[in-house]
Amino acid sequence: MKRSSIFISFSLFTFLALFSWVGTISAQGKVETLTNDEVIAMLNAGLSTTVIVNKIRTSRANFDLSTNQLIRLKQAGLNDDILQAMQGYSDNTDRRSHRHRPSKFYLRPVR
Numbered sequence: 001m002k003r004s005s006i007f008i009s010f011s012l013f014t015f016l017a018l019f020s021w022v023g024t025i026s027a028q029g030k031v032e033t034l035t036n037d038e039v040i041a042m043l044n045a046g047l048s049t050t051v052i053v054n055k056i057r058t059s060r061a062n063f064d065l066s067t068n069q070l071i072r073l074k075q076a077g078l079n080d081d082i083l084q085a086m087q088g089y090s091d092n093t094d095r096r097s098h099r100h101r102p103s104k105f106y107l108r109p110v111r
Contacts, residue, residue: 034061036069039086040076053085061086 034056042052063069063086073083 031060034059034063036064036073036086039063039078039082040073043077043082049079049081052082056082056085 039052039056042055047055065087070083073086
């Protein structure tokens with residue numbers, strides 16, 4: 001009887017250890033996506049403009065930048081530096097469009 005209780009205890013301990021390990025891995029692998037409300041929360045928490053802009057630049061973002069939302073963000077106290085960072089780094093924006101690309105068409109000299 002002692003063997004079976006030791007086996008059950010060991011199995012339970014192993015299961016719990018494995019379960020907590022898997023939970024830790026999935027929490028670490030979670031990718032955060034910034035939203036308008038999270039940017040407002042960072043500002044309300046007292047984070048500086050530089051910190052907020054850097055967070056926007058290094059995170060995935062899904063901002064609602066409609067006219068009404070821009071007004072709401074401005075009324076919440078976001079300055080233009082933060083708003084411009086949100087406009088430049090939203091997933092709705094093609095980040096490659098900020099780079100210079102040569103034209104596909106070339107003009108021939110007129111003779």
